[in-house]
Amino acid sequence: MKKVFEILKKHIIIVFLHMIYSSAVFIALFKGRKPIKLDINNLTDVSFLKSVVFSESQRLVIVCIISALFLSITYYFIAAGVRKNKIYIKDFVRGVMQYSIINIFSYMLSAVYYFIFAVCMGIISIPSGLIIFPLLDGKEDFFIPAIILWLITFLLIMFGFLLFNLYMTFWYPGIFLTTKNLLSAFKRSKKMVNDNFWRLLLFSIISILNIGSFLFLIGFGLSLLYKSQNPITHVGLWIGVIMVSLFGIFIKTYAFSFLYNNLMSLNRVKSVEQGIAI
Numbered sequence: 001m002k003k004v005f006e007i008l009k010k011h012i013i014i015v016f017l018h019m020i021y022s023s024a025v026f027i028a029l030f031k032g033r034k035p036i037k038l039d040i041n042n043l044t045d046v047s048f049l050k051s052v053v054f055s056e057s058q059r060l061v062i063v064c065i066i067s068a069l070f071l072s073i074t075y076y077f078i079a080a081g082v083r084k085n086k087i088y089i090k091d092f093v094r095g096v097m098q099y100s101i102i103n104i105f106s107y108m109l110s111a112v113y114y115f116i117f118a119v120c121m122g123i124i125s126i127p128s129g130l131i132i133f134p135l136l137d138g139k140e141d142f143f144i145p146a147i148i149l150w151l152i153t154f155l156l157i158m159f160g161f162l163l164f165n166l167y168m169t170f171w172y173p174g175i176f177l178t179t180k181n182l183l184s185a186f187k188r189s190k191k192m193v194n195d196n197f198w199r200l201l202l203f204s205i206i207s208i209l210n211i212g213s214f215l216f217l218i219g220f221g222l223s224l225l226y227k228s229q230n231p232i233t234h235v236g237l238w239i240g241v242i243m244v245s246l247f248g249i250f251i252k253t254y255a256f257s258f259l260y261n262n263l264m265s266l267n268r269v270k271s272v273e274q275g276i277a278i
Helices: 004-010 014-030 046-084 090-130 132-136 138-176 184-195 197-226 235-275
Strands: none
Touching: 004 014, 004 046, 004 132, 004 235, 014 046, 014 197, 014 235, 046 090, 046 235, 090 132, 090 184, 132 184, 138 184, 138 197, 138 235, 184 197, 184 235, 197 235
């Protein structure tokens, strides 16, 4: 933890870049969005649903482009920080040129991973969903088994999400610290997570809290729109954006630092083993 604070203190530009990135994402999500009160007529209106899907797709593309540009620079700087390298003005351009396209492909691939994960969690949830029907038919004998099944399903989903979140969190540092080959970087970071899972369990929980905070801010912004208020001008929302951004950059820097230290430890072990073999 101390090393993370030292990196961010030494390279304060990383913090400012991430805050600008978070602000740009929220502006892209809410700028020009009109207040909409959903009702049964809107939900059954095909033309309305198509316009919503088209509008949200445009915003998603913009967010991906913003993320590719800003995070390419930010992650490039963090990687330099954990390696104790100096950061120069030219690195702004270098980070974008070397990693922006790779980041876009990584987002596309991560979308596939998230879809597969969601399908797997849906399959796991089928038994707990089917057991509702006997309860609706008044079969009280199924009540205790249903509670047990729901609890087991919940624990399986939570454990699966913790593990999956760790893989995804350390994947991006792997791209910047190990190899630009997306699949190879995922395999290497996955192995590191498997070897250190219990050490990283608390980190995964904290990371999920950051994701939850981000989703809460989006929900808060949408609730403001429902009340015909502009989220862009809401002071409370922007305070939340700043806090979540600071929380998020700390988590990301810790992931980079942990992966780098782990890689250095492995390299030292290999060097010793090679020396003994010789």
